[in-house]
Amino acid sequence: MTDSIIPETIFSISFILEKLGISTCCLENLEKYESREIAKGLGFFSKIIKITFYWKDSILLPKSIVLKIPVANGYTDHLEYAFQRELNFYQIFGKFNIKVPKFYYGYPFHRHHNHGIMILEDLSTSGCNPRMLPGLTNEQVEAVIDELAKINVISWQNHGWYESFIEDADQAEFLTDMYGYALDIIKIQPEAFENLVPRTKSIYTYETYKKVQYTEDKYGFPPSIVHSDLWAPNIIFEKDENGNPTSNLLTIIDWQNAHPGNPCEDITRLLFANTTGEYRRSNTQRLLKFYKERVEFYNNNKALFTLDQLLEAYKASLGYTLAFFSFGVPHYHDMENVVDGTYPGEYKEELLNRVRMCSEDVIQEYGL
Template sequence: MSSKFEVDEKLCETEFTIGWLLDSLNQNDEKFKKNYSNRKISNVSARDISGGKGMFSIVLKCGLLFEDSKDENDIYTTILKIPGTYVFDELNEKGSVDAPKAEFMDIPGMHTTEVNFYNIFKTKMPKILPTVHFAQLWIPGKHLGCLHMEDLSKRGAGLNFYDCLNHAQIKSIIRGMAYFHKELLCCDEKIWKGKFPIKIEFFDNLEGFVDGFYKTFKGYLKTDHKIDEFNSFLNDPKLGKLIRNTEFVKYVATKSHLDSGIPTALVHGDLWNNNIIFKCDSNGAISNDVEAFLDWQVVQEGNLVCDFARLLTCSCEGDIRREAETYIFEYFVDCLNAELAQGGKPPVPYTAKQLRENYEAVFIIHLMHPIFMMPLFFATKTSTPEEKTIDEARIDRCILRALHTCQDAKKYADSGKFDKWLN
């Protein structure tokens, strides 16, 4: 059987070639070297499986067919994650939103952050991290960056933005977060301290961010009544000012936890449905157990409560979120202290009550997440005629999710606790 590929053939029109992929597999993938390197390859395929989900990258699933393959399923698959502004570029082409370019978002810098994170932690947190075979920095003008990773789809799957977590999944995520923070507390902090500074410049021009994405979001609202309802929240004398107040947002993300007695920690920064892989059961259905946390490109030293707010506002309907808020902080502290006790370490110096109190301010600054995420997802999603009405129902559900977030954010803003930031 003759080979059906050329080693200089590009993978999905990127600068990475089949030859590059084969070299990386033979040099860096221990499983491939042990079980597949002696089999002759007859064909190599690659397809983009991002589907508009990856905002700062595309994800290529590459498959190797062998000359002695028993059938089309007897293949070896591997993943190549390549950073870029592909989703934002598509949105700009469609005129859907005046999306930022790579220079503003510093996508190369975000990729460097993720590469550094995996280089430090990939062997220290195997329970929640995928296997990364090779990480290449993005050097503009020289070469693209990439992460060459294991294919987790063999044993897990993720949810979409419009999906809602159930309570068993939420608790599994919290156990994963507790394990992550236990490992941080048990390792020598010199390996990570000072290496993942929060990108404070992302909080500049908040007014333009809020107004720009809210304008796009309003395009999905079907009635004047619904527009008026959201206007009342986004332009509220207190809430509207707080979400546009750069100094308030910077304070909440970088200092408020310290005033609440919560030490600075590493924060995932983008923990929601799309960046969590759940194990699949024997029937291929998504289970309640976390397989891995992905996409660490904005990991930062800051307020760990931000991960709770990001998760709940972007991955849960209002009823599930509100119910989770009644137990999630106690459950996290209990799980973390249990993990620490197993390692002979003392409990954390903060309580669930302290996390819950800080959560109110953090929740306010996460108000815009379900609002700006929805257009980013649906504007790049291609629907078949059969899916059109299904997606319309999904959009309605996401709008309700955002509405419930606004309601609770206004409640916190009206409490008077943050009035000093209104002047």
């Protein structure tokens, strides 16, 4: 086929084929291609485009790939850091046997050009996201924690990667802004939150953030790689014959907030956002012990920390995780693909119940 520009991008199909780095992936072998945007409404800073290839020889691979194209939408400063962090993650950790998409090519985003792009493996045919609401099953939660343990051990066993994950220059200011968004929860349900949210104001500080983001040993063990945004749209499970997610984890995507620091941040975020408050309260201790066991399994049966040290790290992670979750709740509350179920807004009450119970628990743990 002849070369052409992929719709809604500046990139030609020949450019994409070249960057796959596969000699048989060329225009001469391509009958046609199709492109369509996927994950609409779930990618806050990127456009996700699936490219399906129709090869003249049906045995050629890949059958499809995904383009991740950054879209600033007024957040240029953040995106310059975030897109680079994700590129660095795939370049550093993608060579290991972990459940992340295959990375073909990437080019940084910058305010002075629009050439930023990632070319990634497409898993939409075999996998799908669970729903944040009503939430993940216990088996799905354990599958994610198991993979986090594996990824964390790899980061502990390898050195020299910390400096590749630079925090946003305005991170301290962002914490202050977070509290402004958290106050919007009061407008949604004042009777539940007008006395609750103000009690958590002291957690919206840079000091709270540094309890999860750091490069020195803390809580008795070194920092690990942290995803930092484990809500359901960033988790993909194999799907069954009916298109529903199973408990077999396929991949964890969107590493734009990745940083060195407290591994418990990911566990806390996973539970705060994607499980009911009742499940979280009943299972957190068990799941932390499970995480510790899996870390030892992947680390040749050698312990990296005690349970008491892990519990200390978990408690330290609660503040920032609540701040980040509370910042997101007013947005989630208006997202149809998050709160709608069998009828519009079915899960709004459950969302508010989760953030209420999380707030109550942080207030109790921190004595606020």
